[in-house]
Amino acid sequence: MIAELGHFCLILALCVALAQGLLPLAGAVRGNARWIAFARPAAAAQFVLVALAFIALAWSFAQNDFSVAYVAQHSNTKLPLAYRLSAVWGGHEGSLLLWILLLAGWTLAVALASGPLPEAMVGRTIGVLGLVAVGFHAFILFTSNPFERLLQVPAEGRDLNPLLQDPGLIFHPPMLYMGYVGFSVAFALAIAALASGRLDAAWARWSRPWTTAAWVFLTLGIALGSYWAYYELGWGGWWFWDPVENASFMPWLIGTALIHSLAVTEKRGVLKNWTLLLAITAFSLSLLGTFLVRSGVLTSVHAFATDPRRGIFILLLLVLVIGASLVLFAVRAPRVASGGAFDLVSRETFLLANNVLLTVACATVFLGTLYPLAVDALGMGKISVGPPYFNAVFGPLMVPLLFLVALGPHAAWRSASLAELLARSRVAFAFAVIGGLALPFALGGFSPLVALGLFLVLWIIACTFLQVRSRVALRGGAPALLRQPAGYWGMHLAHLGLAVCVFGVVVSKGYETEKEVRMAQGDTLAIGGYSLRLVGMREAPGPNYSAVVGAVELSRDGKLLKVLRPEKRTYFSSQMPMTEAAIDPGLTRDIYVSIGEPLGGGAWSVRVYYKPFIVWIWGGALLMALGGLLALSDRRYRRGRATAQAAAMQGAKA
Amino acid sequence: MNRLLCLLAALLLPLGLQAREAPPVAADEAVEQRLVKIAEELRCLVCQNESLAASRADLALDLKREVRAMIKAGRTDAEIRDFMVKRYGDFVLYRPPLKESTLLLWLGPFALLLAGFAVLAIFVRRRRAAKATILSAEDERRADALLKGSEHP
Amino acid sequence: MRIGLIIAFFALVALLAIGLTRNPREVPSPLIGKPAPAFELPRLGQPARFSPAEMRGKVWLLNVWASWCVSCRDEHPVLVEFSRTRRVPLIGLNYKDPSEDALKWLARYGDPYDFSVVDANGRIGIDYGVYGVPETYLIDRGGVIRYKQIGPVTPELMAQKILPLIQELER
Numbered sequence: 001m002i003a004e005l006g007h008f009c010l011i012l013a014l015c016v017a018l019a020q021g022l023l024p025l026a027g028a029v030r031g032n033a034r035w036i037a038f039a040r041p042a043a044a045a046q047f048v049l050v051a052l053a054f055i056a057l058a059w060s061f062a063q064n065d066f067s068v069a070y071v072a073q074h075s076n077t078k079l080p081l082a083y084r085l086s087a088v089w090g091g092h093e094g095s096l097l098l099w100i101l102l103l104a105g106w107t108l109a110v111a112l113a114s115g116p117l118p119e120a121m122v123g124r125t126i127g128v129l130g131l132v133a134v135g136f137h138a139f140i141l142f143t144s145n146p147f148e149r150l151l152q153v154p155a156e157g158r159d160l161n162p163l164l165q166d167p168g169l170i171f172h173p174p175m176l177y178m179g180y181v182g183f184s185v186a187f188a189l190a191i192a193a194l195a196s197g198r199l200d201a202a203w204a205r206w207s208r209p210w211t212t213a214a215w216v217f218l219t220l221g222i223a224l225g226s227y228w229a230y231y232e233l234g235w236g237g238w239w240f241w242d243p244v245e246n247a248s249f250m251p252w253l254i255g256t257a258l259i260h261s262l263a264v265t266e267k268r269g270v271l272k273n274w275t276l277l278l279a280i281t282a283f284s285l286s287l288l289g290t291f292l293v294r295s296g297v298l299t300s301v302h303a304f305a306t307d308p309r310r311g312i313f314i315l316l317l318l319v320l321v322i323g324a325s326l327v328l329f330a331v332r333a334p335r336v337a338s339g340g341a342f343d344l345v346s347r348e349t350f351l352l353a354n355n356v357l358l359t360v361a362c363a364t365v366f367l368g369t370l371y372p373l374a375v376d377a378l379g380m381g382k383i384s385v386g387p388p389y390f391n392a393v394f395g396p397l398m399v400p401l402l403f404l405v406a407l408g409p410h411a412a413w414r415s416a417s418l419a420e421l422l423a424r425s426r427v428a429f430a431f432a433v434i435g436g437l438a439l440p441f442a443l444g445g446f447s448p449l450v451a452l453g454l455f456l457v458l459w460i461i462a463c464t465f466l467q468v469r470s471r472v473a474l475r476g477g478a479p480a481l482l483r484q485p486a487g488y489w490g491m492h493l494a495h496l497g498l499a500v501c502v503f504g505v506v507v508s509k510g511y512e513t514e515k516e517v518r519m520a521q522g523d524t525l526a527i528g529g530y531s532l533r534l535v536g537m538r539e540a541p542g543p544n545y546s547a548v549v550g551a552v553e554l555s556r557d558g559k560l561l562k563v564l565r566p567e568k569r570t571y572f573s574s575q576m577p578m579t580e581a582a583i584d585p586g587l588t589r590d591i592y593v594s595i596g597e598p599l600g601g602g603a604w605s606v607r608v609y610y611k612p613f614i615v616w617i618w619g620g621a622l623l624m625a626l627g628g629l630l631a632l633s634d635r636r637y638r639r640g641r642a643t644a645q646a647a648a649m650q651g652a653k654a
Numbered sequence: 655m656n657r658l659l660c661l662l663a664a665l666l667l668p669l670g671l672q673a674r675e676a677p678p679v680a681a682d683e684a685v686e687q688r689l690v691k692i693a694e695e696l697r698c699l700v701c702q703n704e705s706l707a708a709s710r711a712d713l714a715l716d717l718k719r720e721v722r723a724m725i726k727a728g729r730t731d732a733e734i735r736d737f738m739v740k741r742y743g744d745f746v747l748y749r750p751p752l753k754e755s756t757l758l759l760w761l762g763p764f765a766l767l768l769a770g771f772a773v774l775a776i777f778v779r780r781r782r783a784a785k786a787t788i789l790s791a792e793d794e795r796r797a798d799a800l801l802k803g804s805e806h807p
Numbered sequence: 808m809r810i811g812l813i814i815a816f817f818a819l820v821a822l823l824a825i826g827l828t829r830n831p832r833e834v835p836s837p838l839i840g841k842p843a844p845a846f847e848l849p850r851l852g853q854p855a856r857f858s859p860a861e862m863r864g865k866v867w868l869l870n871v872w873a874s875w876c877v878s879c880r881d882e883h884p885v886l887v888e889f890s891r892t893r894r895v896p897l898i899g900l901n902y903k904d905p906s907e908d909a910l911k912w913l914a915r916y917g918d919p920y921d922f923s924v925v926d927a928n929g930r931i932g933i934d935y936g937v938y939g940v941p942e943t944y945l946i947d948r949g950g951v952i953r954y955k956q957i958g959p960v961t962p963e964l965m966a967q968k969i970l971p972l973i974q975e976l977e978r
Contacts (some may be wrong), residue, residue, distance in 0.1 A: 055791055235708055277812075297826035298967055299703045311827045326816055330809035340783050349778055356770035364763040369748075369823070371759045377825035380755045382834050384697045386705070386748025393763045469734065516686075517676035525676045534676075596679075605679045699834065699938035712903075713938055714930050741936035745836040 004070045006056025007147040013049035013104075014137035016042055019129030022108075024123035028196070036123035043111040043126050046133065047104040048538045054101045057146055058088050067153040070094060070146040076159035076573055086158045086170045086504040092294060092310075094148035095173060099290075100136050102174070102181040103129065110185055110210075117206060124192035125185075125215035132184055135317045143310045153557035159544065159573030168228030176221030180286040182214025183251060186258065188281035190276045191325055194332045200274070203365060204266035207279065209637045211262060214450035215255045216628035222248050234579035234594045236514075238617060241390040246369045247289030250362050254282045257358035260351045267413060268348060270339030274355070276329060284322045286363075291318060297373055343415035357401040364393050402456040402502060405495050406463035424470065428462035443612070444511045453506030460499040464492050487634040494627025501620025508614035516596070520603040528610030531555050531589060535563070537604065545571040547580075550604070552593050554584055566593045567604075591612050685725050692725075692734055693718060695748050705748060836936050836955040843946050851901050851923040852910050859950060866976045867896040869944040869970075870920070870960075871932065875911035876940040882959035883916050889965060890919035892894040895973055899923030902932050902940055912969070928967040945969060947976045 020042035027035025057070070059086045066072040074091045075084050094604040107129040114122045140146070145224035186207050193203040225248070230238040237243065258278040263276045292298055295311030296311040343350040368385045375383050406428070410421055437457025440446045471488075472480055517525055519534045526532075547569040554562045564582035571578065581594035589612045680686035693707035699715045706714050706721075717738075724734050738746045750756045829953040838844075859869075862962055870886060872879045899920040901909045906925055913923075926932055935944065938957075945954040954972055956964065 026696045097804055226787070233708075237708075240703075291823065295823075295827060297823060297829070297831060299831045308827055315820065315823055315827070318823075319817075322816060323813070323820075326813050330813060333809070341783070342778075344782060348781070349774075352777070353771075356774050360763060360766045360770050363766050367759060367762050370819075371756075371828075372831075373826045374822055375755055376829050376831075377822050381746040382743060383756065384745050384748055385750055385759065386695070386697065388695050388749035392749070393760075397763065397767065485673050516679045518679050519676040520674075523674050523676040524784070597741070599679070606676070691844075715814055716933060720930075720933055740837060741933065742938065743936075745834045 001553055002056050002059050002063075003065065003147040005071035005148065006053040007145065008048045009053040009056065009308075010137065010147075013046055013100075014055065014141060014575040014618065016046045016132065017130050017133040017137055020046055021127055021134050022130075023127075023635050024130075025127035025195075028120045028123045028127070029520045033119065034476055036119050036561060039126035039130075040111040042130065043104075043107045046130070047108040050097075050101045050104040050124060054088070054097055057094060057097060058085055060147075061085060061088055064157065066155070066157050067149050068146075069148045069150045072150060074158070074160050076544060078158075078572065079165070080543050082170065083160060083165050084584050087164075089173050090160050090164050090169060093140065093144045095177075096136070096140050096294075097146055098174065099177050099181060100133065100140060102177050102649055103133055104134065105182060106181055106185050107133070110188075117202070121189075121192055121196065121198070121203075124195055125188045128191045129184060132321060132411045133189070138312075139317060143307070143313050159571065161575060162545070162569070162571040162578045163232065165471060165544075165571075166228065166232055166603050168224065168232065168290075170400035172221060172224040172228055175217055175224055178215075179214050179218025179221050179255075180248070180251060180289065181287050182210070183255060183279075183283040185210040185214065185277045187325070190279035192329065194276060194328050198330065199272050199334060201266055201269060204262055204272075204275065205636075207275075208259070208262045209481050209632050209634075211255065211258050211279075211282075212328055212523060212628050212632050215252070216261055216625045216632070218248070218252050218255060219621055219625045219628065223618050223625075226621075227618050230614075231583055231592075234581050235607070236512075236581075236592050236594075236611065238273060238614070240386045241368070242300050242380050242603065244293050244300040245287075245290045246365050247285075250365050250369075251282050251285040251289065253358050253365070254278055254285055257355045257362075258282050260354050260358075264348055264351050265339075267466060268340045268342065270337070270342070271350065271352070272338060273329075273333045276333060278355075280322070280325045284318075284325075286320060287314075287318055290314060292369070298369070332637060340414065342385045342413070345416045345418045345421065347408065347411045347413045347416065350404055350411050353404055354401065354408065357397060357404070361394065361397045361401070362399060367392070368393070398502075399452070399456065402460065402498070405498060406460040409467045409491065409495070410463065417479075424466060425463055428459060428466055431462045432456075432459035440510075442532060447510055450510040453502060453510075457499045457503045457506070460495060464496055464499075468492065485634050485636065487631045487636070490629070490631030490634070492627070493630055495622045495629055497620045497623025497625075499620070500616050500623055501618075504613050504616030504618075506621055508611045508617065511612045512614075513610045514607070514608075516605060516607045518599055519606045520601065523603075524605075525608060527591070527608050528589060528612070529556060530561075530610070532564075532591075532593065532608060534606070536605075537602075540567075542569060544573065545569045545578075548595070550582075550593075550595055550606075552606075554591055564591070564593050566595045568595045585615055587615065588613060682726075685722060688725050688731075689718060689722050691723060692731055696735075696738055697746050697748050699742055699746065833957055834938070835954070836957075838944075838952045839955060840937055841952060842950050843944065843952050844931070846924075846926075846931045846934065848924040848926060848931060851899070851906060851913075851925050853922060857898070857922070857924045859946070862896065862898075862946065863950055864948050865896060866948055866973055867898060867946055869898050869900055869935075869946060871902050871935070871937050871940050871942040871944075872902045872923075873902045873940050875904065875909040876902075879941045880916070882941055882961070883919070885960050885962055885965055886919040887917045888962075888968045894970070895977075898923045900926055900931065900935075902926050902937060903929040915978075943969075945972060945976070 020039065022033045023042070024039035027038070044101040059067045060071050061075055062081065063073070064077050064084075065074065070091060070093050072106045074087045074094070079087065087094070089098040107126060110122070110125060110129065114125070139412065189203060189207045189210065193199050216618045225245070228236045228378070229240070230236065258275065261271055261275045261278055264271050291311070291314045293300070295314060296308070297311065337637040367400045368390055371385050372383050375381060407421065407425060410416075410424055432455045435458040436451045439454045440450045443450070468481075471477060471484070475483070513528060515525060515527055517523075521534055521536050524531055530625070531554075533553045533555070535553055537548055537550045540547045540549045549565050549567045552564040552566065553560055554564055562584050564584055566582035569580060579594045579596070581592055583593075584591040589610060592611060594607045598604050598609060678686070690707050694705050696706040698704045698706050698711055699709050700713050701709050706717060721734055724737065735747065744751060750759060750774035752760055839939050843859050845859060847856055849856050886897065897920055899922070901923045903926065909923070909925075929937075935942075941959055943956040943960050947953050954969065955978060956969070960969065
C-alpha cells in the first residue's frame with residue numbers, strides 16, 4: 001500500500017511538473033501574470049509529492065518490504081537500519097529518485113529565495129526546471145520504477161553490495177547529487193535569460209551564488225567519494241580516473257570555470273555568450289554523467305546494473321535538454337560582443353586564461369573517457385585509456401593553471417601594470433623557488449616533479465599572503481581586513497585550499513612507502529619511523545558478515561600509540577570477501593594497514609602503507625568548499641530583498 | 655640434556671618469534687617492484703576497470719605469475735607488454751600506444767590548449783581596441799537598481 | 808561557430824547511440840588470422856597427448872570449458888547438438904579444472920567433444936588469450952584461427968556464423 005502511494009505521488013508529481021514547466025513559460029511569453037504566479041506553488045507541490053514518494057521508498061526499506069522488487073534487490077533483514085535507509089539510493093532506481101528529490105529541492109529553494117528577480121524571470125527559471133523534472137519523472141516512471149512489486153515475495157532480500165555498506169554511502173551520493181543537480185539552477189537561469197533576451201548583470205549576479213552553492217556540494221561530494229575509495233578499496237589509492245569519477249570531475253571543472261567567468265560577466269559585462277555556454281555545459285555534463293553511469297556504454301567499478309532501454313531513454317533526454325538549449329543558444333545569444341574594454345594585463349585576462357585551462361582540462365578528461373567508445377564505434381578496435389594517460393596529459397595542463405591562480409588576484413580589473421605585477425610577486429617567486437628546491441630534501445629526497453609541485457604550492461601561498469598584505473596597506477591597516485567582503489576571503493581560502501590539496505597530492509605520491517609482508521603473531525614491521533606489531537587475529541561476528549580482525553600495535557620509539565584493527569569480512573549474502581583497512585590518520589602522515597590472504601601456518605599477508613600528508617588532499621578540498629561557503633555568505637547577494645522586489649514589480653509594470 | 659635443550663628451545667621460541675621482523679611476501683622484492691610497475695599499466699580483463707596490479711581475480715593472479723616469470727627470465731618491459739598485447743590486444747594497455755587511431759587522443763589536449771590560447775589572444779586584442787560601451791554601464795546600473803532597490807530603471 | 812556546436816553535439820549523440828549497441832567488455836582477439844599457438848597437453852581421461860599440429864589439413868573447433876563455469880552449461884546443449892552432426896572435429900580445452908570434476912561433469916551432461924585436453928594451470932589459456940570461459944575458436948586447415956567466440960555459443964550463432972564459416976573454410 002505504501003509503495004503504491006509512493007508510486008501514485010510520483011505520477012502526480014509528473015503532472016505537476018508538466019504544469020510547472022508549461023504554464024509559467026507560456027505566461028512569460030504571453031505576459032500573463034497569473035500563469036507566471038503558478039510557478040512557486042507548483043514548485044512547492046512538486047517538492048512535497050517527490051518527498052512523499054521518497055519517504056514511501058525509505059519506509060519500504062525500513063519495514064523490509066521485499067514485495068517491492070527494488071527493496072528485495074538491495075536490502076536484507078540483517079542489514080543495519082542506517083544502511084537499509086541509505087540503500088534507498090544504493091541502486092539505479094532509488095538513486096534516480098534521490099536525483100529527482102534534490103532537483104525538486106533546488107527548485108523549491110529557487111522559489112523561496114527568488115525575491116529580487118523579476119517575476120517573469122522566476123517563472124521562466126522554475127518553468128525550465130519543471131521541464132527537466134518532466135524528463136526525469138518520465139524516465140523513472142517508464143523505465144526504472146522503484147516501487148514495482150514482485151509477484152512472488154521472497155522471504156529474504158538479496159542484500160546491498162558489501163562495498164556500499166559503509167558510512168560513505170550515507171553522505172557521498174547525496175552530496176554529489178546536490179552538486180550535479182545544483183547546476184540545473186545556473187542552467188535554468190541561463191535558459192531563462194536567453195529566452196527573455198535579458199542578459200544583464202542582474203542575471204549574472206543572480207547566477208553566482210547558485211553556481212557557487214552547487215560547486216561547494218560537488219567539491220564535497222567528490223572529496224568524500226575519494227576518501228571513501230581510499231579507505232574502502234584496500235590499496236590506498238584515492239583517484240582512479242574511472243569513467244564514473246571522470247563523470248563527476250568534468251562538471252566540477254566546468255563549474256569552476258563558470259564561477260570565474262560569472263565574475264567577469266557580472267563585474268564587466270563581457271563574455272556573456274561564453275558564460276551562457278558554460279552554464280549550459282556544466283549541467284549538460286551532469287546529464288552526460290548520468291548517461292555514462294546508467295547506460296552501460298563504459299565499464300566502471302561504480303556503474304549500476306544496466307539495461308539498454310534506459311540508455312536509449314537518457315540519450316533521448318540528453319538530445320531534448322541539451323539539443324534544445326544549444327539551438328536556443330544559437331538563435332538567441334547576442335551576436336554583438338558587449339561589455340567593457342580591458343588590457344592584455346588585467347584581471348579579465350587572468351580569468352579568461354583560467355577558463356581556457358579549465359575548459360581544456362575538462363575536454364581532456366572528456367576525450368580520455370569517451371575515446372575508447374569512439375574508437376570502438378568507428379570499428380578501429382578496442383583500446384583502454386587509463387590512469388597513465390590521464391596523469392601524463394592532465395598534469396602539464398595543471399601547471400600553468402596553478403601558476404596563474406596565484407597571480408590573478410593581484411591584477412586589477414580593466415588594466416594592470418605588468419611591471420607592478422612583477423615587482424609585487426618577485427619576493428614570492430624567489431621564496432617559492434628556494435622553498436621548492438629545499439623542501440624536498442627535508443621531506444626525504446629530491447625529485448624534480450616534487451620540486452615543481454612544491455614550488456607551485458609555495459607560490460600560491462606566498463602570493464596570497466602578499467595580496468592580503470598589500471590590500472591591508474592600501475585600505476588603511478588591519479581594521480580594513482574585517483571590512484573586506486566575504487567573497488574576497490572566500491576566493492583566497494579556496495585558492496589556498498587548492499594549494500593544500502596539491503601539496504597533499506605531490507608529497508603523498510612522492511614519498512609514500514608500501515610494504516607487503518608475511519606476518520604471524522608477534523611479527524614486527526618498521527615503516528616510516530614507526531613500528532608495527534601483529535598482536536593477534538581473531539574471529540569477530542558482524543551483523544550480516546563474519547570477520548577476521550587483526551590487532552596491530554602501532555608504536556614509535558618504543559611507545560605504544562594505538563592499536564589498529566584491520567578486518568577481512570565475508571558477507572553472508574554474497575560470500576564476497578572484503579578488506580576493511582585500518583588507518584591511523586594524522587596531519588603529517590597516515591599509516592594504512594590492510595589484511596590480505598592467509599598464507600598458512602597462522603601467517604597472513606599484510607599490506608602496510610606510509611603516506612605522508614595524504615589527508616591534506618581532502619583537507620584542501622574542504623578548504624575549497626569552505627571558501628565557496630564564505631563567498632556565498634557575501635552580503636551583496638542578499639541586499640534589500642523586499643525593496644528590490646517592489647522595485648522589480650514596478651519596473652515590470654512600467 | 656636433550657630434554658633440557660628442548661625445554662630451552664620451547665621457552666626461547668616465542669621470544670624469538672616476538673622479535674622477528676616480518677619478511678616480505680614476495681621472494682624477490684626487486685622483481686615484485688618491477689611487476690607492480692608493469693601491472694599498474696595493464697588492464698585486468700575480467701574486472702570492471704581495474705588494473706592488473708590491483709586485481710585479485712583468478713586470471714589476474716595467473717597473469718601476474720606469468721609476468722613474474724618473464725621478469726625472472728630477463729625480459730624487458732617492452733617484451734612483456736608485447737606478450738600481453740599479442741594475446742589480448744591493445745585493450746590491455748592502460749597507456750594507449752601512439753598510433754594513427756590514437757593520434758587525436760594524445761595530441762588533442764595540447765592542440766586544444768593552443769587553440770584556446772589563440773582564441774584568447776584574439777579576444778583580448780579586440781577587447782583592448784573596444785571602447786567601454788554605454789550599454790554595459792547602463793546594464794550595471796540597472797542591475798544595481800534591481801538588487802539594491804534604490805530606484806527603478 | 809554556433810552551428811558547429813550543434814553539429815558536434817549531435818555527432819556525440821550518434822557516437823553514444825552506437826556505443827549503446829556495443830558490449831564494452833568484449834575484447835576482439837588479436838589472434839584472428841594468426842596461427843593457433845602450439846601446445847602439447849594430455850587428453851582428459853586418456854593416456855594420449857594432443858598437439859594442434861595433428862589437426863593440419865582439417866577445419867576444427869576448439870572449445871574452452873570448465874566444470875565450474877556456469878555459462879558453459881548454457882552452451883552445452885548447443886555443442887551436444889553440433890557433435891551429433893559430426894560436421895568438424897570439436898576438441899575441448901578443459902581450463903583450470905580438476906580432471907575428476909571435469910569427467911563427472913561430462914558424464915552428467917553428455918560429452919560432445921571428440922576429446923578434451925587438460926590445461927590444469929591455465930598456461931595454454933593465456934597463450935590463447937582466454938579471459939571469459941567459455942570461448943570457442945574456429946581453426947582452418949592451415950592451423951590459422953579464423954574466428955573466436957567469447958562467451959556461450961548460441962544456436963543462432965552456430966547457424967548464422969559458425970556453420971557458414973566452416974562451409975567456406977572447407978571449400
